[in-house]
Amino acid sequence: DAGVTQSPTHLIKTRGQHVTLRCSPISGHKSVSWYQQVLGQGPQFIFQYYEKEERGRGNFPDRFSARQFPNYSSELNVNALLLGDSALYLCASSSTTGGGTEAFFGQGTRLTVV
């Protein structure tokens, strides 16, 4: 079975631009979460979606938005990019939500803002 797939793998954008990152969860998984990992730090939670509904939002500005589609894939959108948005963006897939739910991460999208 394929794992969590993210696209693109690398991206270079200019300050002020918009970016869309995509994620396909493991087959059968209905929950997708997004994390931002700045170099040298642990991942920071951005959003969680389950069955197309937002289940959680981290401490990120409104420039960050996301959605989940009927096939459970997801998009993360970031508007008005800042240099500080440069990071590895990770998507995590879970079969459900609830206690003890395992989360499996994709390879990430490396975003560089110049």
Next chain:
Amino acid sequence: QQQVKQSPQSLIVQKGGISIINCAYENTAFDYFPWYQQFPGKGPALLIAIRPDVSEKKEGRFTISFNKSAKQFSLHIMDSQPGDSATYFCAASIWGQNFVFGPGTRLSVLP
């Protein structure tokens, strides 16, 4: 209260030795504690996880020890190998919601 603290920041171990990484948390509502291994340029990979009703879990060379009263948990890697050289993250979550990660430990296993 949502923080997870992790130490040491970096660790150097000889091949065959034991690697020990420690984490601590404050929020007693956390109900799931996974450890992730991350290689450069890759996403974190789930290594082993534990729930607070268990004090120890072992999978192969990897063991989690959990101390609920002290709000601490640790990862032990037995017979450490050069291929174990990576960054390790502890994490915690409540009811499968957002995972709170520690800052990471960079492990180097010398041949």
